[in-house]
Amino acid sequence: MSIRHGLLALLERGPRYGSQLRTEFESRTGSTWPLNVGQVYTTLSRLERDGLVAQDGEDDHGHALYSISDAGRTELRSWFETPVDRSSPPRDELAIKLAMAVGAPGVDIRAVIQAQRHHTVKAMQDYTRLKAQSLAQAPTNRDEVAWLLVVEQLIFQAEAEARWLDHCEARLIRLAEAAATEPVEPPAQGAATRARIRTRR
Secondary structure, three states, X not given: OOHXXXXXHHHOOOOEOXXXXXXXXXXXXXXXXOOOHHHHHHHHHHHHHOOOEEEEEEOOOOOEEEEEOHHHHHHHHHHHHOOOOOOOOOOOHHHHHHHXXXXXXXXXXXXXXXXXXXXXXXXXXXXXXXXXXXXOOOOOOHXXXXXXXXHHHHHHHHHHHHHHHHHHHHHHHHHHHHHHHOOOOOOOHHHHHHHHHHHHO
16 A cells, blocks of 8 residues: 555645644545554655655644645656556465465364454454445545545455355365365385285285
């Protein structure tokens, strides 16, 4: 997730100070990706170094304000216009876990899948409840609309994960059934000879 571009988007609405940016970022995303003030000021320092923001005086309470520069607006427009790159997907812990569990001694992979499915369905129910709460009153401002979009994305993501887990379990069942019906090959000649020798002894 690009905190850098998220802060630029908020600064496009006018000068802001660090903790104000953190509050607005979390309000817009429903605290799905919480930030701490240190992250915000570290990002602002890098944006300032790159000429994308500039310090812009102080407010009445002495907070240092930051403004987006023309270069920052150009960077922001480019971000909005460029599709998010899916050719280099981020590491997915669940996919890695299942890949490692396949064939790992002493691991019941179906139990791993069932435990994850239970957790995923629970998360989907929680997100659906949050969506219903959001829709109890029609969204009236951009922060409420933004949060609704985020929670809907979480619901779709959980639904896709649940379907993928069903697919994984079905594939494992088919593989187990195929293995059970495979004919047992006779032992190799050398093995049969060794078995006869052991029997004579």
